[in-house]
Amino acid sequence: RQFMEQQMEKVLQDAMRKLDTLYEEDSMKREAFKTDYGDFLPVDIWPGLINPPLRFETAQVNGTEKVPDISKSVIQQAIHRVEGKHNFYLASSRIAEKTIPYETSPSTTTMVQAAGGPLQPQPQEQFGSSSEKDAAAAIVPDHAVVYDRSLARRVQRKIDWFLIPIMWFGYGLVYYDKAILGSAVLFGMTQDLQLRVVVDPSTTPPITSTQRLSWATSMFYFGMLAGLYPLTFLLQRFNIGRVLCGIVILWGLICMLTAAVNNWQGLFAQRFFLGFVESIIPTGFMCIVSGYYTQEEQALRQSWWFSSTGAWTIIGGALNYGFAQITGGSLRRWQYIYLLAGALTVGFGCVCFWIPNSAVDAWFLTEEERVVAVERLRKGQTGVRCQMLKKEQLREALLDIKIWLVFFMMAAAYTVNGAVSGFGPLIVSTFGYTTLESILIQFPLGGIVFVFVLLTGYFSSRVRNINLILLILCCLPVIAGCAMIWKSEWYPRAPTPVAGYTIIGFFGPVVFLIINIGMANVAGATKKSFTAAAIFVAYCVGNIVGPQLIKTQTLDRHYPELWLGLIICYCIVIILAISLYLHLRTENKKRDRLPWNEAERDKMAFRDLTDKENPYFRYVL
DSSP states (O other), X not given: OHHHHHHHHHHHHHHHHHHHHHHHHHHHHHHHHHHHHGGGSOTTTOGGGTSOOOOBOOOOOOTTXXXXXXXXXXXHHHHHHHTTSSOOOOOOSSSSOOOOOOOOOTTOOEEEEBTTSOXXXXXXXXXXXXXXXXXXXXXXXXXXXXXXXXXXXXXXXXXXXXXXHHHHHHHHHHHHHHHHHHHHGGGTHHHHTTOSEXXXXXXXXXXXXXXXXXXXXXXXXXXXXXXXXXXHHHHHHSOHHHHHHHHHHHHHHHHHGGGGOOSHHHHHHHHHHHHHHHTHHHHHHHHHHHHHSOHHHHHXXXXXXXXXXXXXXXXXXXXXXXXXXXXXXXXXXHHHHHHHHHHHHHHHHHHHXXXXXXXXXXXXXXXXXXXXXXXXXXXXXXXXXXXXOOHHHHHHHHTXXXXXXXXXXXXXXXXXXXXHHHHHHHHHHTTTOOHHHHHHTHHHHHHHHHHHHHHHHHHHHHSTTOHHHHHHHHHHHHHHHHHHHHHSOOOTTOHHHHHHHHHGGGHHHHHHHHHHHHHHTOOSHHHHHHHHHHHHHHHHHHHHHHHHTOOGGGGGGTOHHHHHHHHHHHHHHHHHHHHHHHHHHHHHHHHHTSOOOHHHXXXXXXXXXXXTTOTTOOOOO
């Protein structure tokens, strides 16, 4: 009983604070209105021009006093709220406070009580059903809510400390899982699974083809292509944590089953299904970041989790170097690598169970902190989360030129990764280095990716509209590195091709900036999901094309198709980046010329509008 009384007192005090805030906001807006229009408005049109605003108060209800009857529809709504089907603010019938507004259906009204007066129904503004709105509409009103900046910083830190380590570790596993194929081929996988085929035994040494290895690398991305859209929309439609948990555990099990594969056909099948389930991770993380952070904050946060590609190049390389020391046991060394990666992934899947659906129901935040977490996103107009799939948003995304520009930029930029992740150690070994040395030489490349992804993320969050400029600058070292590898001499332990191989690690910040630009410049839950999936469809296309550019028959000419193809791709990225910059700048100038209404902008923030539907949305360059 004492606990319940304390809880009721807490709710009562919270309601009083909210009503005081509403009264102050009402008074300020009345004064502003009178200043602007009061001299021209007849008093009989609006008596409130000279009357003070009504002050709503909470009222303690004793057990002997008559309490207004509560309709059956209100009770049903309370039951729905308890079951988690709808979000309503509902006052208790006999125990304490009167009253907090709650979200209503078209057939109901909100009950509020004026000081000294009876309960009065206040019609709620309707904008479709609650399921069509953003989830944020359940806990914040249509107008902006004033909040303490120190509290907002605390909320931001709590979100960072919960989400970023999970996403950093998870995406690191995605990259490690793909990249270990490159090390596994050095540990005997090519011979064990017949991935290298002799095409001309008459020469000394015989000419061999690694085309099967190229297709094993590409098959992973065919699986990703198949899984991206269905799993991304599954993630939008249902609870994020529960969906991620189940699929990530399945991913870990499939990864461990690689150790049971005994021929190249089995490896092809395993790689396809591995790519299918892994496709949910990058798109899921991109949508999570866009649902918790403002446009200004997204660049730095996207860089934090994406930097794991570089860090796990180093961590994975160190683990693989350790496995290379194994000389006994009943399994091959490459089988141990996959068993470890799968076990780590299963553990990560269990952690995913605790990822909340959105900031609206983030269990690691208090009720007050959740409101602030949502309210912070109002200015950017990107929304939080809506679980209804909307055909009109899909149609708009398909016809949006900026999404297509981002798509082709991503496809061109990620051809490098297709070659490096699957063939990196094998390429380095052709420079005259041993198997173990080839693994260690991946460390500088990983360091470049890690450091410069974080640096570009930092500068993007500190300097406005610098994303596309940084992207173009980061393309230049990649082009230079490809030229250095192609045109230098490949004598034993040659330094120039190794230096060139290291600086192509700048592809990491290029790809990160494309992801950030793509996700920061769309609004609407369905459109964001579509864009995230489109970016990683392009990612798959680049990764499929990259390995096919490696022809072992052209080794004596330093793989000319590969390096020339990559140089052309990055020139295309630069051209597309310039086009996207001009397009977005033009759109922002058009919107800046439109009339500005602060109250209307606040109302539009959480109606799950797309960037094209919302005139107050501004694009990030």
